Amino acid sequence: MIIGKSSSSLMQKKSLILMMVNSFSRTSLKYNKKQFSANLLSLTTTSNQSVSNSTSSSVENTLSKEIREKIMENQKVIASQSANKKKQNLVILGSGWAGFRLIKKIDLEKYNVNVVTPRNHFLFTPLLPGSACGTVELRSIIEPVRRAVHHEDYHYYEGKAVAVDTENQRVICKPNYENDPNFTLPYDKLVVAVGCDVNDFGIKGVKDYTFPLKEISHARTIRQQITQCFERASNPSTPVHLRETLLHFVIVGAGATGVEFAAECHDLIRDLSRNFPPEIMEEVSMTVIEAGSTVLSAFDSSLQKYTQKFFRRNHIKIRTNQQVKEVLSPNSLKLQDGSIIECGMIVWSAEISQGRQLPIDPKTKKIIVDDHLHVKGFDNIWALGDISLIETVPLAATAQVAQQQGLYVARHLNGEIEESKPFVYHHMGQLAYIGNYRAISQVGAVKSGGFLSWLFWRSAYMTRLVSIRNKFNVLLNWTSTFWFGRDISRF
Numbered sequence: 001m002i003i004g005k006s007s008s009s010l011m012q013k014k015s016l017i018l019m020m021v022n023s024f025s026r027t028s029l030k031y032n033k034k035q036f037s038a039n040l041l042s043l044t045t046t047s048n049q050s051v052s053n054s055t056s057s058s059v060e061n062t063l064s065k066e067i068r069e070k071i072m073e074n075q076k077v078i079a080s081q082s083a084n085k086k087k088q089n090l091v092i093l094g095s096g097w098a099g100f101r102l103i104k105k106i107d108l109e110k111y112n113v114n115v116v117t118p119r120n121h122f123l124f125t126p127l128l129p130g131s132a133c134g135t136v137e138l139r140s141i142i143e144p145v146r147r148a149v150h151h152e153d154y155h156y157y158e159g160k161a162v163a164v165d166t167e168n169q170r171v172i173c174k175p176n177y178e179n180d181p182n183f184t185l186p187y188d189k190l191v192v193a194v195g196c197d198v199n200d201f202g203i204k205g206v207k208d209y210t211f212p213l214k215e216i217s218h219a220r221t222i223r224q225q226i227t228q229c230f231e232r233a234s235n236p237s238t239p240v241h242l243r244e245t246l247l248h249f250v251i252v253g254a255g256a257t258g259v260e261f262a263a264e265c266h267d268l269i270r271d272l273s274r275n276f277p278p279e280i281m282e283e284v285s286m287t288v289i290e291a292g293s294t295v296l297s298a299f300d301s302s303l304q305k306y307t308q309k310f311f312r313r314n315h316i317k318i319r320t321n322q323q324v325k326e327v328l329s330p331n332s333l334k335l336q337d338g339s340i341i342e343c344g345m346i347v348w349s350a351e352i353s354q355g356r357q358l359p360i361d362p363k364t365k366k367i368i369v370d371d372h373l374h375v376k377g378f379d380n381i382w383a384l385g386d387i388s389l390i391e392t393v394p395l396a397a398t399a400q401v402a403q404q405q406g407l408y409v410a411r412h413l414n415g416e417i418e419e420s421k422p423f424v425y426h427h428m429g430q431l432a433y434i435g436n437y438r439a440i441s442q443v444g445a446v447k448s449g450g451f452l453s454w455l456f457w458r459s460a461y462m463t464r465l466v467s468i469r470n471k472f473n474v475l476l477n478w479t480s481t482f483w484f485g486r487d488i489s490r491f
């Protein structure tokens, strides 16, 4: 077994398994004791030949019929996974920027590829703020994982990896459906690209009352909430003070995502002025709250100032050096200085860089990898994208990094690059939309803001969209939005 050959200590092996199990217990799915013992047993009885028949049958006798059936089911899955013995089993966890790039590039003549991810699509995150505000349609920015590759040795399973048994080289997965039994997948090589969660910094009320912007479902909910606020505020029975609250939109976090959401929301509000009476539109306001001293901290200071000035001109209030102390309700939050802000909706777009699974680095809760993206101590496990942290050169949590890492590992696994060649990140520059057909761009030493940057922003993302179908859809959505405005129907 590879684990035996690796330099990792027993502690490391155990922690890898435990960490996933621990993190799983933090998720909304209830990982009860019964399921846990069934998982461990399924690993032992199906994989470990050293377990004697008598031992396994005596253990099995103590189990309920239900659990025995679950184990049988797991065994069936394992058998089907090992069907093509000539090829190595490659398991990929996650279908985000890193995982999806890898899936598209991997040589299926060399590997049986099994992909596990709870969402059955790849999401083009840069256009997510736009889809939350109706600039592009939700389906235009997702790509089905099942359709990513057509090959008999490519399999997709909808579920979450909940534990990695590095000793027996298996991943334990939980289907999305609450009462369905877990299944296990054997691997020769494993790629962990499970991304990160939205970071609530442990602030009370964030999880319960704010709207995150990370998944396509979040975009749909936000879009519905904006429309609901406008419709409710327009009812004749709505008191004036409530109308003001409903039409105040708060965005927490002034990184690229927060700024782009504010920009898209501003464009949506401008469109809505065609359909709502002036007395309603006069009440609309927007506030961006940022704990740091500036917006867009990753950009050059000239572009930060440009954005701040532009936001002020568009009546978007920016409150920097303000930390949220507590979110009190869906309509109010308290700042560190004690002031209370009332609003119709709070969009939480603060950093997303806190690790989600397999936390290894105690500070960032990310998986530490070497410069070949191997998880420390494991030659056959890679971690990519937001979840990974290269010890020597920490990189930003961006799609660019994740995608390049996915491509690097695919080439490495395909044998297209020398084994000794480390991962090197090539920064292509950064862009952000700031509203009203303006964007900012920073490519090398060239920094600019305005309409031309907006054209560059749109064409850059148009070329990055994966399928021709989505390129066509997005182009159509942009054209339709330009001529007819954003759709505000709620269903």
Ligand SMILES: Cc1cc2nc3c(=O)[nH]c(=O)nc-3n(C[C@H](O)[C@H](O)[C@H](O)COP(=O)(O)OP(=O)(O)OC[C@H]3O[C@@H](n4cnc5c(N)ncnc54)[C@H](O)[C@@H]3O)c2cc1C
Binding pocket: 093, 094, 095, 096, 097, 098, 099, 116, 117, 118, 119, 121, 125, 126, 127, 128, 129, 159, 160, 161, 162, 193, 194, 195, 196, 213, 214, 256, 257, 352, 356, 357, 384, 385, 386, 387, 397, 398, 399, 400, 401, 402
């Ligand atoms: C709104 C928004 C806008 C952004 N805009 C930009 C931009 O303009 N430019 C840029 O460079 N970056 C941008 N980013 C950042 C970029 O999206 C991330 O850095 C990138 O998605 C990271 O890719 P990833 O593959 O590591 O993770 P993700 O893309 O988050 O994918 C993680 C995958 O893992 C799956 N998963 C989760 N848990 C499990 C599990 N237990 N088992 C199996 N699978 C699991 C998820 O379902 C998902 O498929 C943006 C992010 C957001 C939220």
